Amino acid sequence: MLKIMMNLFSIFDPSSSILNLSLNWVSSILGLMFLPYIFWASPSRWSMFWTKITYTLHKEFNALLQPSHKGSSLFLSSLFSIILFNNFLGLLPFIFTSSSHMVMTLTLSLPLWFTIMIFGWLKHTHHMFSHLVPQGTPSLLMPFMVLIETISNIIRPGTLAVRLAANMIAGHLLLTLLGSTGPSLSSTILILLISSQILLLILESAVAIIQSYVFAVLSTLYTSEIN
Template sequence: MMTSLFSSFDPSTSFNLSLNWLSTILGLFILPSMFWLIPSRWNFLWNKIIITLHNEFKILLKNNFHGSTMIFVALLSFILFNNFLGLFPYIFTSSSHMVMTVSLALPLWISFMIYGWINNTVHMLAHLVPQGTPPVLMPFMVCIETISNIIRPLTLAVRLSANMIAGHLLLTLLGNTGPMMNLLTINILIIVQLLLIVLESAVSMIQSYVFAILSTLYSSEVN
């Protein structure tokens, strides 16, 4: 019995330890096997996806250093893995917590800002005033652009965690109404739950892609 609506996101276990966070590193035990096993169709498919993402990120990055796109491909893969893992029963959804999403977004944003303000100070100052702004509005535009720049890591983190929480809460709420339904409505509920699982799978892919694409765009602005 749940004590509250959000208790399904509680990271504690029966051992009084937060062992559920170990789900974020389960991929380390699964993914490396493809490096020494005979390549399968899944390997070829995953390599094709990585090459496609690499070509797309390469277009967005203005100064593309060797291997720089793979940082964002790895970021997308990590978020996608954790989003999908949370769809399985009794597995902790680490990407629904701000602790994880902020720890991904904030270091990226800080590193972009440090690099930009040290190496391209004039370029960063020019970004604070959009082209064609009247001189009267320039002080206000500087304030607005500064605030919008500061809240970027927060918007990245909140977007990912809120989307993960919303779908899982809806699945939890519908699942808790099952014991009070008759046979016909339970069949309808199962169909609805399956459709929501498909929707959540799409949301998991889209949110990981959005996080990586926005991070790439933010990095391209500092050059």
């Protein structure tokens, strides 16, 4: 059973290589191929549509951020764009999904959390200490609340990374499992399978957008806690 599971998940491992250099991670920068023409071509429907999305995100992130952190909305909008591009590119055939691997998601979440913690403890030490003990906590429970709040802060980058990777790999795994049964099915059941695959692909497209938004919003909320 363990060998079967290892073979099943091995389809998500980087394997394409030239001269022992992995090429699958190149998919993480393929989104740049869609962007340069925006800076020199006349405004198109695509560029106006994307500008509208980023402007909406900018306003929403500013509403969640503290007044002193308003400039962070540009960085958070860029973070949303990077994750969204990688999630959507992973839905295309024969393209490696980098956002389904912890190496990619931890690379995004860990430095962000680490920077927030360093800035908060250096600039707003008293405020960070006050976060460890919620207002109205009985004196007897204060040591336990400090322990619980400390653990919850430490696991934040891990929860961000696992949430994104798990949601992306779950749908891909289900699509792979359903697709592998196709050759052994009759024509009638095969039509039902293809229909279900299309519906699942639409669902995965929605998940790609939602998970990008959730990652960016949670990062915004973590940033806004530093006053």
